[in-house]
Amino acid sequence: MRIAVTGGTGTIGRHVVAELSARGHEVRTLSRHAEHYPVDVTTGTGLAAALDGIEVVVDASNASTPVARARATLVGGTQRLLAAERDAGVRHHVVVSIVGCHDVPMAYYRVKVEQEEAVAAGGVPWTVVAATQFHEFVAGTLAGAASRGVVPLLRAAVQPVAAAEAAAAVADAATREPQDGTTSVTGPEVLDLRDAARAWRAATGSRALPLRVPLPGALGRALRTGALVDPHPDARGTTTFRDWLAVQRTLRASAR
Template identity: 55%
Template sequence: MSHSRGLCRPEGMRIAIAGGTGMLGRQTAEELRGRGHDVRVLSRHAPEYRVDLTTGDGLAEALEGCDAVVDASNSRSPKQAEQILVEGSRRLLAAEESAGVGHHVCVSIVGCDQLPFGYYRSKAEQERVVESARVPWTVVRATQFHELLAMGFAAVGRTRVLPVPRARLQTVACAEVARVVADVVEGGPRRGRVEVTGPETADLRVLARRWRAITGRKALVVPLALPGALGRALRSGVATSDRADVRGTVRFDDWLRAQTTTGKGNGR
């Protein structure tokens, strides 16, 4: 059975969000609820729809009657990335096909297919799984989040030394990505990619110095050499895009100042 309701009912859809308790998942859920949709948050720790992508437990019940699914799942452990992102996608898509879901939205990373590192390889393979599925799909590729960059600086900066490699980044506010994901859900499947980036490209060392100046943290920025293919890829800017479908408007500096004012961006 395939009712594909997400294609004919853009308002008041029932949408499941895998990884809905994570950073992007939470903000996407809030955005979609604000637009009048019925949102189900799926994760191992969700209060109602507890789902485990590594086993498939809970998927059938959670997806019953859903028009669309957003896969914002993630893996904190690089060792589990393939099991959650790749095998988990296969389980999720199979359950969606059985439930008659009309649109699968996969959240991915700009340049993941060009970054020679385990986690990014898993993201690229996840995209291939989605593209070969029978469920109509859209892949939303985003650049790195302002939030993750600030969290990384704060965690490492506690030592008062901040070793930073050269890397061209184009960070974006998570809230802006959440709005794009919500737009994609409402727009229906494209069987293609949508790219969303931040408004500016900057070297990671420059961003580290801006973070230090705005937050007032006492941390010495130390150049770190990142050899090999990964270092070359990051320096060349594969984690950025000059062909973005949507370019965010909130610069890292402005986002960080706003967070610091409310006490959220200083890592304390």
């Protein structure tokens, strides 16, 4: 099967490319800086050539801040991508989204909902793969905060998944018939984000100060009551956050 992956060099996109390639599919990596198929979904540059002969498109592109840039990439870019897919005769569009984006009152999550709506209205048979937070995202967020001297302790329920395991679910969706609906993938366990932060701090040896950070209002209620959790996912990874941290620690040690 000939499959194109937009955002194919990103956190999950590179794993999707690797997974599909390992399964024997012909995969084109599409991104602004891709060697063979450079594209820019915000302008449409390169899309026609990149999608020539493609059967399935996996959209793993991302832009989170500022919100205007996120909307330009995830909504406007999706609309341009779908228009190019219609012209190219693509038969299935798969987009990576987020578990809970419909229920969490955050600007970026609202943009993801708009992206899903654009896909549903785009005229190409489609599947949304909603994933919980990636281990990589949780660790990266904590590392960013720690670089400023603190490790935030936020009361929130999360169910993180390894990006590689989420990518396997995306690859499954891409090689099946379009659902015109949503499938979900999560990690193996629900964690309090405070416990995840403490585990990260212990695994990395960070000396940043643990700091309790309250989350008031509707956002806090949504995160505390499990908006980012799916108790009955269609696919579930097996690598816990602590196990993933242990692997990263081993990789860091072997690289020294």
